[in-house]
Amino acid sequence: MSLWPRPSRRSRRSSLGVDLNAVLDLLGGVLRWVGLPFIAPALVAAFAGEAIWPWLLTGAATSGTGLLLDRLTAERRVERIGTREGFLVVALVWLVVPAFAALPFVLGGEPQLSKPVDAYFEAMSGYTATGGTVVPHVEQLGEATQFWRQLSHWLGGMGIIVLAIAVLPRLRVGGRQLLQSELAGPTETEKLGATIRDTARRLWSLYVGLTLVATLVLSLVGWLGLDPEMNPWQAFAHASSAMALGGFSPQGESVAAFAPITQWLLCLVMIVAGFNFLRLFRVLIQQRVAEFARDDEVRLYVGFLLVATALLLTELLTSDIASGETAVRLAAFQATSIMTTTGFATADYTTWGPLATVTLLLLMFIGASAGSTGGSIKVKRHLLLFRMVRRDLAQAAHRDVVVPVRASGWVVDERALRSAVLFVLLYMFTFALGALGLVIDSERVGGDLTPFEAIGASAACIGNVGPAFGFAGPYGSYADFSNLSTAVLTALMWLGRVEIVPVAVLLTRSFWRP
Amino acid sequence: MSLWPRPSRRSRRSSLGVDLNAVLDLLGGVLRWVGLPFIAPALVAAFAGEAIWPWLLTGAATSGTGLLLDRLTAERRVERIGTREGFLVVALVWLVVPAFAALPFVLGGEPQLSKPVDAYFEAMSGYTATGGTVVPHVEQLGEATQFWRQLSHWLGGMGIIVLAIAVLPRLRVGGRQLLQSELAGPTETEKLGATIRDTARRLWSLYVGLTLVATLVLSLVGWLGLDPEMNPWQAFAHASSAMALGGFSPQGESVAAFAPITQWLLCLVMIVAGFNFLRLFRVLIQQRVAEFARDDEVRLYVGFLLVATALLLTELLTSDIASGETAVRLAAFQATSIMTTTGFATADYTTWGPLATVTLLLLMFIGASAGSTGGSIKVKRHLLLFRMVRRDLAQAAHRDVVVPVRASGWVVDERALRSAVLFVLLYMFTFALGALGLVIDSERVGGDLTPFEAIGASAACIGNVGPAFGFAGPYGSYADFSNLSTAVLTALMWLGRVEIVPVAVLLTRSFWRP
């Protein structure tokens, strides 16, 4: 009833053009829930005899901040928010959640994550399911920290599914149009579940279910004695990391620590997790197999994986690095791991030859399917742009012919093409700027970063892949980067995860105008 | 009056969809003229006491082939040709002319160009004004060969101006729309000169005039004793190479062989040659200075050059490679040389640090202005895409707002944006495929090409830059590549020069359909 708050908020809104009240309200709503999972590492800490308070305190601080934001903005419930508010929420959530997730690393005095910039990198890498690490010796981390790294991947994966299938499409980032061919009509996302909440719940059930199945199968492999290294904890750690296409592993050797059968199984989990979750729901729950097999993105995704495997296999065989089943396994695993932007390794691919290196670098720009937990450009955009190029070339020869672009039998909206082009241009520009930033900073501190390492690190971070080349390879770490470079790489992971547009719009003047 | 030829041609046309008769007629017309300049190296050979016959024979063969094609297709004069015929002519001319230009290298038994694949690379590098060389010791080449390499750049430059300003725009490759803002209306190319022939003549006069001025100024520098290495031959060789943004030099040390004043002058020539020739004509001949200074592409071109120079200067100063005027000169020269896709060098930049390397690699993707003799993506397309991204971001925030993209005060046609996008996507794809092809071939022959060298060579060839990194750096050569890789690099130069689309359309099925 006080006169003060409303006009104040109104005037802030009208002068800014963005409803900050709604933005903070939504951020608060997210943080309230994000505080809860900190109980899990606290339990692990209790069992392992480690300090519990960093986890409980952070959890309380996170949920507390959420409740506080809720309270500060609670005068009216925000039912519908605008596009601009949506962009700001997406950008803020993926900036703030990792900040809270990083706190226990610093509070707990973890020696390898004592610098706040390193802790933030690691937490960002966790929640964005990137999987690059600043920790040189992962095995020496505390047990709760180990657990939290893996869990943050898995929780991040849940966030990514909502982001990719329910939020970004509504903001038209790659958007609804990117998923268009998955939809029988313009409102099929709504048909699958009536609201964002329903869609999310169904896809989360699938995500949880697949993680459980993978964990059980891997545990069984250990229980049957087929892999002496495998136990329920390792099974959960790797199944959840693979489902999130994350790449963190509690093993310093990554998946090389396990038997061939485990490597093949994890390869399969990555391939499955790299499909669009809407498609997975259809084929696994609704049994629509023929539709799945006919889908253009599914085919291109599998095609890319086969070509990439063939290229890596060529390298391994001609360079006598491996032969027989080992060669096929190493090639298939690494191609899948990098293309789906997971980042697991079963070998130190930095010691392979230039053919493997160039192939892996190019794979970092492909990515998994749209609507998966993967990062990078994604197969769907490659498909759309390839079809667009083909159409435009045909029109170059026959000017009067007007042909729409088709994918998976559907006519693709021209806005979908424009938004794919916008994303790819921003992506390449940000990638190039990232690489340039890294070499400038290396020059500043007198480092010895090579041009290719800079390119690789920028590509691996913006693509949410994780490991790169040189010292930042799968058995190395990002620890050797300066604080400033670590911050640049953290920003690249963040930008890649939110698909750049939600941040880039914040830099336009018109965004802030009423 | 015979019934036979007409139906035959008709039926060929209707079954193929492309008027091959017209295509060969035009190709013949070009070849007839391309045979004439071989007289010049023949004269040089005569004075130097070298064999004349390879030059005269090739000249006769070239013009003879032209006349033969003319005769075979002479039944009717082709007044207007279709778009598809235009694409085919462009693709063929830039494939066939260098083949003839390569003949004297092989016929004359030039030891460093004895392999046909090497001779073809060198001739392609000459005519496309790329400037990469397979010759390890340029100083040891025969004098006529030396002269021919430089002349082929300069002749290629004339072809490029016609291609860039009169031919490709009509084929809508980047096209008329790319030059749109240079035009007061949609038909200004025609206004400048009423026909392609008139436009070409005027711009060629400018090209010839500027080359003469540059040659005279450089000769004067030598005559005044300001540069002991400079003489009229070196003046012509470097002035013509700079005007064509070519990069060949008769000096093994490239422009490092000359005094600082010469280096500064050549830097200026490259900057001038990097402007759009229509713009140059307006500002130099028609004195429209204010319009020039206000132009968006002019400003972005200069802006890019300044930023690039600053980045290289940072490298040189912080790494203690040079200081004072030397540092500024080396930085400005190399930034200009690589960005305008010339390829001259005043230092071995491969020994500079990663900041310089990454900067130079990125510059290879920028290029000079549209309508210049330069290659690569070109500043105009960067400008258009940057404006398009800004517009699309603004629309992402404000959906209902429909804003056109503007450049240099003009509203840019959406087709111009689409054609810029098409080009950039094809360019990046071809570049990536080129790099992959080089490492695959290196694996095949057991070579030791590094990933970065492969990336650099692909970028330098498709961008018509010339020198790359590693052994293909400015003081190295492309001689160490296998025959197959040399062919790949030759194809990349060709594709970059014709701006890919004329070749890519040939690969679509619809091109060949009636």
Ligand SMILES: [K+]
């Ligand atoms: K990852």
Ligand SMILES: [K+]
């Ligand atoms: K060049």
